[in-house]
Amino acid sequence: MRRAVRVALGLCALVCAAVAQAAPAPDFAALAATPRWQALMHVNPGATLRGVGTSYVDDDDFFLAADGKADPAAELWATWQALAPAGSPARCRFPARYRFLAEKLGWQEPEPLAHCEDYHAWRAQMPIGRLVLVFPAAYLNSPSSMFGHTLLRLDASAEPDAVWLSRAINFGAQAGGADNSLFYIWQGLAGGYPGQFSVTSYVEKIRDYAFVENRDMWEYTLNLDADEIDWVVRHLWELRGINFDYYFFDENCSFRLLELIKVGRPTAPLMTELRFAELPVNTVRALYGADLVAQRRYRPSKARELEALAARLDSDERALAAALREDTSLAAAPRFKAYPPPRRHLIAQVAYQALRLRNREGARDPDVARKSLALLRVVQRNPAPPDAPAAPSAPPESGHGTQMANIGVGRQDGRDFLSFGYRLTYHDLFDPMTGFLPGAAIEGLDVQLRIDEADGLALERLDLVNIRSLAPRSDFVKPISWFVHAGLEQAPVAHERRALGGFVQGGPGASWRVGDLFPYVFAVARLESVSGEEPGAALGAGAEAGVAFQAESVQWGLHARWLEYTAHFSRLRTGITANLPLSSENALRGECSHETWQRDAVTGCSVSFRHFFD
Amino acid sequence: MKKIIIGAVLLGSSMSASAVAPGGPGCGWGNLLFEGSSGLPAHLLATIVNGTSGNATFGMTSGTNGCDVSGTLTYSGDSLLAMNGVLEEVAQDMAVGHGEALTALTVAMQIEPADRDHFNSLMHENFTQIFPRDDISSGEVMDNITTVMKRDDRLSHYVS
Numbered sequence: 001m002r003r004a005v006r007v008a009l010g011l012c013a014l015v016c017a018a019v020a021q022a023a024p025a026p027d028f029a030a031l032a033a034t035p036r037w038q039a040l041m042h043v044n045p046g047a048t049l050r051g052v053g054t055s056y057v058d059d060d061d062f063f064l065a066a067d068g069k070a071d072p073a074a075e076l077w078a079t080w081q082a083l084a085p086a087g088s089p090a091r092c093r094f095p096a097r098y099r100f101l102a103e104k105l106g107w108q109e110p111e112p113l114a115h116c117e118d119y120h121a122w123r124a125q126m127p128i129g130r131l132v133l134v135f136p137a138a139y140l141n142s143p144s145s146m147f148g149h150t151l152l153r154l155d156a157s158a159e160p161d162a163v164w165l166s167r168a169i170n171f172g173a174q175a176g177g178a179d180n181s182l183f184y185i186w187q188g189l190a191g192g193y194p195g196q197f198s199v200t201s202y203v204e205k206i207r208d209y210a211f212v213e214n215r216d217m218w219e220y221t222l223n224l225d226a227d228e229i230d231w232v233v234r235h236l237w238e239l240r241g242i243n244f245d246y247y248f249f250d251e252n253c254s255f256r257l258l259e260l261i262k263v264g265r266p267t268a269p270l271m272t273e274l275r276f277a278e279l280p281v282n283t284v285r286a287l288y289g290a291d292l293v294a295q296r297r298y299r300p301s302k303a304r305e306l307e308a309l310a311a312r313l314d315s316d317e318r319a320l321a322a323a324l325r326e327d328t329s330l331a332a333a334p335r336f337k338a339y340p341p342p343r344r345h346l347i348a349q350v351a352y353q354a355l356r357l358r359n360r361e362g363a364r365d366p367d368v369a370r371k372s373l374a375l376l377r378v379v380q381r382n383p384a385p386p387d388a389p390a391a392p393s394a395p396p397e398s399g400h401g402t403q404m405a406n407i408g409v410g411r412q413d414g415r416d417f418l419s420f421g422y423r424l425t426y427h428d429l430f431d432p433m434t435g436f437l438p439g440a441a442i443e444g445l446d447v448q449l450r451i452d453e454a455d456g457l458a459l460e461r462l463d464l465v466n467i468r469s470l471a472p473r474s475d476f477v478k479p480i481s482w483f484v485h486a487g488l489e490q491a492p493v494a495h496e497r498r499a500l501g502g503f504v505q506g507g508p509g510a511s512w513r514v515g516d517l518f519p520y521v522f523a524v525a526r527l528e529s530v531s532g533e534e535p536g537a538a539l540g541a542g543a544e545a546g547v548a549f550q551a552e553s554v555q556w557g558l559h560a561r562w563l564e565y566t567a568h569f570s571r572l573r574t575g576i577t578a579n580l581p582l583s584s585e586n587a588l589r590g591e592c593s594h595e596t597w598q599r600d601a602v603t604g605c606s607v608s609f610r611h612f613f614d
Numbered sequence: 615m616k617k618i619i620i621g622a623v624l625l626g627s628s629m630s631a632s633a634v635a636p637g638g639p640g641c642g643w644g645n646l647l648f649e650g651s652s653g654l655p656a657h658l659l660a661t662i663v664n665g666t667s668g669n670a671t672f673g674m675t676s677g678t679n680g681c682d683v684s685g686t687l688t689y690s691g692d693s694l695l696a697m698n699g700v701l702e703e704v705a706q707d708m709a710v711g712h713g714e715a716l717t718a719l720t721v722a723m724q725i726e727p728a729d730r731d732h733f734n735s736l737m738h739e740n741f742t743q744i745f746p747r748d749d750i751s752s753g754e755v756m757d758n759i760t761t762v763m764k765r766d767d768r769l770s771h772y773v774s
Contacts, residue, residue, distance in 0.1 A: 125673055125687045161727065164718035165694075167673065167687060199673040201687055203718065207699045240672050349710065356702065359648075366749075369648040372702070373748040376709040380741040386712060 026080070031104055032073035035266030040096055040235060041072045042244075042259055047271040056259070058194070059243040064090070080105075092116035096234035096263065119237060126167060126199075128229045129157035131264070133220040133257065133287060134168075135280050136209040137396050138437045139301070141471035141479050149209075150254045150280045152261075153202050153219070154233070163219075166202040169236060171195055171256040173246040195246030195256070197239045206299070212361055214303040218395055220284060221295040228264035235263045254283040261292065268292060279425075282614055284397040298392035302360070306353040306476060308390035309346065317347050322475040324351040328374040345384035348375050354476035394552075399435025401585055401612035402426050408589075408608025412452075413496045419460065419606060421448035429468060429548045430555040430589065431610075432581040438550050439470035439481075439511065439518055446487075459500060463487040470520050470548065472513035481509040483522060491530050492571075492597040501530030509544075516551040526563055540565040555579040572596045585612045647701050647750050691723040691759070695752040704755075705745055711738040725772055732768055 031037060038045070042056040055062075055069045062068070064082050068075035079097050082090035084107075091098050091113055098112060113119060132153040152169040160166060173193045209215045224232070244256065258270045268290040287293050300308065310318055317339075324330045324347065336344060352375040359368045404423040409416070424445035427436055446463040464487045471479035484506035490498040509522030522544040529537045546559030556578040563571045575593035582588055592605040673687035695701055700715065707713030712734050720730045737744060737759070744758040763769040 122673065162714070162718040162721040164714060165689060165721055198671050199687065200671055201673075201689065203689075203694070203697065203700065207697075211699060211703075352706070356706075360699075360702075364646060364649050369646075369748040372648050373705075373745060376705055376745070377742065379706075380709040380738065383711065383738075 026105055028077050028080070029073045032076040034104075036100055036231075036263075037072060037076060039259070039262045039266045040100060040238075041068075041075060043072055045271055048255075056244055057242060058245045062238070062242045086112070087115050089115075092119050094238050095119060096231060096238055099231070099234060122237060123233070126154060126233050127156040128226050128233065129155040129160060131155075131222045131224050131229050131232065131261075132166075133222060133261075133284070133293075134205070135218045135220070135284055135396065136205075136213070136215040137218060138440055139213050139215040141440075141469045141481070150257055150283050151205065152257055153205075154229070164201075164203040164206060168200045168202045168205045169257075169260070170198050170200065170205075171244075171253045171260075172198065193246055194243035195253075196241065196243060197236060197256070197260075199236070210299060210301045214301040214357075216301050216304055216392075217299040218284075219297040219299060220287060220293045221297070222261065222287065222292050223294040224261070224264045224292070232260055232264040236260070254280050258283060258286065261287070265292070279402055281396045281399065282402065285614065288397065296395060298395075300390040300392075302353065302357055303477070304390050306350065306357055309350050309353060309387075310474070310476065312346060312387075313350060317343065318350070318475050321347045321350040321354065324348065324375070324378075325355045325371070325476070328371050328378070331374070331378045341382040342384035344382040345379055346387075348378035348382065350476070351375050352379060357477065394435045396435050398584075400427070400432050400587075401614045403614065404431075404610055404612050406589075406608045406610040408606050410604055410606025410608075412604030413602060415452050415454060417450045417452035417606075419448060419450045419608060421446065421460075423447075423463075428466070429470070429550070430557060430577050430579040431612075432579070432584070432587055433550050433552050433555060434581075434584070438516075439472060439513070439548075441466070441468040443467070458490075459488065461487065461489045470511040470518045472511050472518065474513070481511045481520060481522070483507065483509070491528065492595050492600060492602045493530060493533055495600045496602065498602060499531050499533065501528050501533070503528040507544075516549055518548045518550065519546075520548070521545045524561060524563060535567050538565050538567045538569075540571070542570075553581070555581075569598055586610065587612075645696060645698055645701055645752050647705060647745065647748055647752075647755070649698065649701070689722045691719060692753070692756050694719060694722045695756055701752050701755065708734075708737045708741050708744065711735070723772065725769070729768060729772075733763075736762060736766055736769065 032041075044050075044052050044054060044056055046052050053070075055072070057063070057069065063075055063078075065071065065074040065078035068078065079090075079094065080101055082088060083094065083098050083101055086109060092115065095113055095116070101107060102109075102112065132155060134151050134153050136149055151171075153163065154167040154169060155163060156166065173195045206217070210217055246252065262268055262270050270286055270290050284293075310321070313321060320330070320336065324336070328351075330336055331344075331348065336347070339347065352372065355368065355372055355375065359365060359372075402425050405421070406423075407418075407420045409418055411417070423443060426442050426444065427440075428443055429439075429441045431441075443463055443466040446461070446466065447459075448461040449457060450460040451457050463485065466483075466485045466487070468483040468485075469481055471481050473479065484504075486504040488500055488502050491501040491503075493499045503526060505524055505526035505528075507523040507525055509520055511518050511520035524540075524542050524544050526540045526542075527537060528540070540563035542561065542563035544559060544561040546557060548557040549555060556576070558574075558576050560572070560574045562573075565571075573593060573595040575591065577589065577591045579590075580588045587610045588607070589610055590605070590607045592603075594601060594603045689697070695704060703713070703715035704719055707716035716734055716737065717730065720733055725733055740762045743762060744755060746758075750758075760773045763773045
């Protein structure tokens with residue numbers, strides 16, 4: 001390397017004369033090893049398994065040296081060569097690299113980027129105030145959105161007047177047109193599509209997440225100063241149109257944002273450990289761990305706003321609001337007029353918000369539009385003092401860890417067993433509730449093993465996926481709850497005998513909410529194949545009913561599921577679960593179940609200790 | 615991985631991925647009040663890979679024709695109102711008397727902080743004049759706001 005540099009220095013003596021005089025033979029290897037250059041190059045420090053020591057960038061346009069991806073020092077040398085001449089077009093392409101070289105090598109030019117018109121025009125639109133990480137949390141009736149997004153927001157000042165007008169910095173896979181086929185999703189998961197950074201207006205993100213998708217948004221102000229943010233913005237320009245392969249599990253949006261933040265503060269311990277299955281909530285935790293978070297703000301979704309407003313009405317008022325939504329002429333009725341103006345204001349506002357919640361998306365409906373304006377006029381005619389915003393629930397990062405290991409003991413039909421298991425991700429209905437969306441559960445890759453005196457070690461259960469959404473129905477919203485569950489489990493096949501079988505089950509349902517209690521019913525369809533049993537595949541249909549109690553201090557539930565199979569047998573399963581959080585990362589769980597198959601039954605109870613971690 | 619696909623399929627089936635695109639090229643008048651947000655063009659994709667369809671915008675689009683304002687970074691009052699989904703937020707804030715959408719509008723219109731409360735009250739009082747019909751367009755709403763401001767001693771200089 002050194003020799004190559006010397007030779008090249010000789011070759012470019014004419015071009016680089018000025019620089020060579022000012023700073024003879026910079027130590028490129030040492031400079032390239034500095035944290036800032038490593039960050040500017042997106043060198044993998046071992047945070048993911050693919051390509052440790054090389055750049056994450058998968059785009060030749062990003063590199064000036066032929067082997068720039070694998071050799072940060074060679075890239076630094078090529079950058080030095082390209083950026084040294086005054087008026088060099090490459091300076092406009094790499095303003096952060098320029099700043100790096102200028103600071104390290106003592107280049108002093110009054111207006112080194114004066115010729116970069118596009119860059120200056122863009123920078124004029126990117127005023128630096130503060131940088132904020134935004135986490136749109138899980139949304140109602142979609143537990144899979146727990147895996148959600150993160151993005152950055154650049155505010156024009158430290159105390160911006162209107163963050164609607166701030167800049168949103170987003171990393172996402174780039175689709176070609178409106179292709180949303182399963183094939184596309186597969187490509188997105190497997191890294192087949194490129195990801196790029198983009199810059200938009202934050203108002204578009206608020207609309208997409210808080211209005212359309214009804215996701216609460218958490219905004220974490222970072223304590224980067226103006227100088228550190230300048231690094232980030234300069235480097236963002238270098239990433240314009242630059243492709244990274246997008247991998248759902250590790251190199252995803254959250255991961256890329258950590259890299260960007262690291263350009264601003266290279267010493268921040270953000271990527272020091274292996275980061276697999278990077279979830280947004282862990283990104284937030286990493287930022288807290290690196291002491292980067294100055295402040296947290298909650299932005300309620302439209303659904304949450306409505307819920308908070310409706311909670312201020314009594315049941316008569318809620319019924320009136322629901323009626324007013326259907327028939328706005330009720331605003332002239334004595335029943336409505338009997339309330340004082342501030343109550344009328346609130347009732348009409350609830351009616352309006354409920355109407356919009358149901359109709360915000362999709363084509364314009366003249367009848368809904370007419371009602372909407374009529375309700376707004378009632379709101380306006382009946383003034384009320386400003387009300388407090390919806391209170392935030394516990395923030396997502398206060399929730400339990402995403403992985404879980406458990407150990408327990410139990411007894412089934414007179415035989416004692418020892419059980420242990422591991423779950424990759426993330427939360428079931430009875431896990432500690434703090435920081436999670438009530439009624440939402442998603443589990444992926446949950447393995448449970450059992451050792452008993454007679455059979456030795458056996459697989460008790462393997463859940464590939466288990467998603468359950470209890471979306472409560474209210475006066476104003478009537479969502480369909482749903483669940484889907486697939487995996488392997490021990491199914492009763494004869495008296496006190498069970499066999500391993502694969503199954504897929506799921507169905508739509510309805511649930512309600514009474515305080516912390518969620519009663520629910522589901523229709524269930526189930527396809528199963530139990531080893532050694534006939535028929536090879538059995539199809540069943542039935543129903544499930546139950547309740548789940550989700551307070552922060554304790555969680556419990558009861559359920560009964562009955563299935564009638566086309567092969568003329570039936571299964572009835574009943575169970576009870578109770579969960580006691582011991583600390584933020586530990587819980588004690590007790591479970592009993594009784595499953596009948598034809599005239600036989602299997603009954604068991606267990607108690608286990610569950611530990612959560614990341 | 616599988617869990618995500620299944621989740622996404624169910625998720626997708628429960629949502630209408632509307633293809634309505636108000637504010638298309640040459641629409642002239644901007645959005646109508648209560649137009650309805652078309653939302654993300656591909657919910658599935660958005661959920662899985664944080665994706666956006668089309669090219670990665672970098673705030674480098676040259677601005678707006680008063681209709682299609684996607685990708686722009688700086689808004690005038692007109693272009694903010696013309697943006698899909700914003701008009702109804704502004705309408706609600708004006709009916710209530712305050713709110714984030716209204717604040718964003720004052721900032722976009724470059725109204726000084728000291729005048730913003732006054733602007734909010736004025737808009738609230740003149741709500742019926744600003745939103746006389748439920749199918750009013752963002753362009754007409756902007757005209758009505760301007761008319762109301764012109765009559766006001768304190769705010770007329772912003773629109774003269």
